[in-house]
Amino acid sequence: MHLAAGRGEAAALVFDSPQTATKDTYSYRRLHDEVVAFAGALDGLAPTPPAYQPLLEAALSGARHRPRHLVVLQRQEAGRWIPVPGRDLDWHELTARSAWAAPRPVAVPSAHPLYMLFTSGSTSRPKAVTRDTGGYLTALRWAVENVFGVGAGDVFWTDSHPGWVMGHSFTVYGALVTGATAVLYEGSPADTPDPSAFGRIIAEHGVSGAWARLSRLVFVAALPHTPSEKIKRSDLRAWPSTGSGLDVLADIALVPTA
Numbered sequence: 001m002h003l004a005a006g007r008g009e010a011a012a013l014v015f016d017s018p019q020t021a022t023k024d025t026y027s028y029r030r031l032h033d034e035v036v037a038f039a040g041a042l043d044g045l046a047p048t049p050p051a052y053q054p055l056l057e058a059a060l061s062g063a064r065h066r067p068r069h070l071v072v073l074q075r076q077e078a079g080r081w082i083p084v085p086g087r088d089l090d091w092h093e094l095t096a097r098s099a100w101a102a103p104r105p106v107a108v109p110s111a112h113p114l115y116m117l118f119t120s121g122s123t124s125r126p127k128a129v130t131r132d133t134g135g136y137l138t139a140l141r142w143a144v145e146n147v148f149g150v151g152a153g154d155v156f157w158t159d160s161h162p163g164w165v166m167g168h169s170f171t172v173y174g175a176l177v178t179g180a181t182a183v184l185y186e187g188s189p190a191d192t193p194d195p196s197a198f199g200r201i202i203a204e205h206g207v208s209g210a211w212a213r214l215s216r217l218v219f220v221a222a223l224p225h226t227p228s229e230k231i232k233r234s235d236l237r238a239w240p241s242t243g244s245g246l247d248v249l250a251d252i253a254l255v256p257t258a
Contacts, residue, residue, distance in 0.1 A: 012026050013025070019187055038091075042094075069087060072089065111134065150238070157171075160212075166211060209237065210239050
């Protein structure tokens with residue numbers, strides 16, 4: 001959609017990793033090409049969702065149903081990965097083999113399942129919710145544009161992990177379907193490497209719309225080196241949140257005031 005509209009070179013994703021001291025910007029064309037290559041690599045496989053390998057190995061040791069394959073991304077900053085023959089597949093090798101293959105788009109109805117989300121079960125028995133493709137993306141685009149006030153060319157960030165519902169809903173799907181630039185931060189912005197990261201992300205990357213749970217905002221405001229001044233001088237226009245009355249935001253001085 002964005003490539004056809006001539007926005008292939010627009011920034012789609014900003015990756016900011018204090019863990020590895022790296023920053024990278026993906027254009028919509030580059031992101032499209034890498035997603036297509038990896039999708040081709042996964043054709044016929046059934047890998048697990050992303051996870052840190054030592055944690056994944058511990059989980060698999062007690063699992064009754066184990067996947068046939070694991071796709072492993074070896075990073076230079078991490079310890080050497082010891083592959084399990086016949087099970088583990090290297091990300092770089094897989095994508096290199098499929099990068100030159102012609103993409104095979106698959107048409108699906110709008111009600112086709114996109115993913116399943118399970119509740120934690122903290123208040124009752126866990127429940128599964130199936131997100132459909134068309135309705136879910138339509139709702140997220142409407143929310144990004146009308147709740148956050150973010151459109152094509154704007155920058156959007158949520159401090160929620162992409163494995164959690166707010167993270168993947170808005171960082172992965174909502175921002176990108178809208179044509180905005182999504183910021184993906186590796187680590188907790190409250191303490192990685194220190195609380196100043198919260199304001200730095202917003203100011204440095206020109207974030208115009210953001211989401212953070214209210215408990216995170218209160219926690220950051222209570223720490224030394226609160227990032228309020230950086231945020232007040234930033235381009236941030238909207239900061240919806242959840243979990244409590246938003247009037248407390250004025251009290252903790254983390255958002256621009258008129």
